Amino acid sequence: xxxxxxxxxxxxxxxxxxxxxxxxxxxxxxxxxxxxxxxxxxxxxxxxxxxxxxxxxxxxxxxxxxxxxxxxxxxxxxxxxxxxxxxxxxxxxxxxxxxxxxxxxxxxxxxxxxxxxxxxxxxxxxxxxxxxxxxxxxxxxxxxxxxxxxxxxxxxxxxxxxxxxxxxxxxxxxxxxxxxxxxxxxxxxxxxxxx
Numbered sequence: 753x754x755x756x757x758x759x760x761x762x763x764x765x766x767x768x769x770x771x772x773x774x775x776x777x778x779x780x781x782x783x784x785x786x787x788x789x790x791x792x793x794x795x796x797x798x799x800x801x802x803x804x805x806x807x808x809x810x811x812x813x814x815x816x817x818x819x820x821x822x823x824x825x826x827x828x829x830x831x832x833x834x835x836x837x838x839x840x841x842x843x844x845x846x847x848x849x850x851x852x853x854x855x856x857x858x859x860x861x862x863x864x865x866x867x868x869x870x871x872x873x874x875x876x877x878x879x880x881x882x883x884x885x886x887x888x889x890x891x892x893x894x895x896x897x898x899x900x901x902x903x904x905x906x907x908x909x910x911x912x913x914x915x916x917x918x919x920x921x922x923x924x925x926x927x928x929x930x931x932x933x934x935x936x937x938x939x940x941x942x943x944x945x946x947x
Contacts, residue, residue: 759812759840761847763920764802773802773814780830787888796827801919803848805831805840815844817852824852826862845875849899851920856905863892 764770774793781787796818805813813831817824826848831840852860864872866884876897883894906915906922917926 759805759807759835759838759843761803761805761844763851764804765918769804769811770797770802772811773804773816776804776811776814776830776832777828779832781828781888784833785888785890791888800827801851803844803851805844807835807840813840813844815848817848819852819855819857822857823859823861824855824857826860841871842874845872849875849897853899853902854905854920854922856902856907858899858901859896860899861894861896864895866891866893869893869895 764773774797777792781792782789797816800816800818803815803817804811812835814828815826815830816828817826819825826845829841829844831844849860860876862872862876863885864876869878872895876895878893879896880894884891885894886892913926913929913932914922916928917924
């Protein structure tokens, strides 16, 4: 890692990227921390957004985010042991928070292993001392943070084609924009049946 390029982060878009994120989590949480498989892969992966960090084309870190009605929840931050100490975890968190903010969220929560509360304190605070609980054989603290309202967050008033773009890539025209140049194949107003 010493002579490697800086890390880049992005949102997972392919099954291959997702499987590599799972492999990072398996190495860190199952391998290093002895977390049981069914607790690590808890049924929330397919309803979450996943971020990955890459160095020299190799995925070295990951973070999962789930979205609730009025807050986002950061989860499963993991960086391979050989790549720790280079700011990759902080970059994943910062970029995920920017994504959350762009989606219009102004608050987030996370459950930090108590030994990592200091790391997370750059972005969030432990709400109450009694917000410490145990799962998968580790003590966790509930931490909450706030974000300022983004100047250009997505909303129901956003351009429909912007909302059709790939998750997190809202600034660039997506594949569906090119389809606007084609004429409709049929007049759906004239057909009967399914709307």
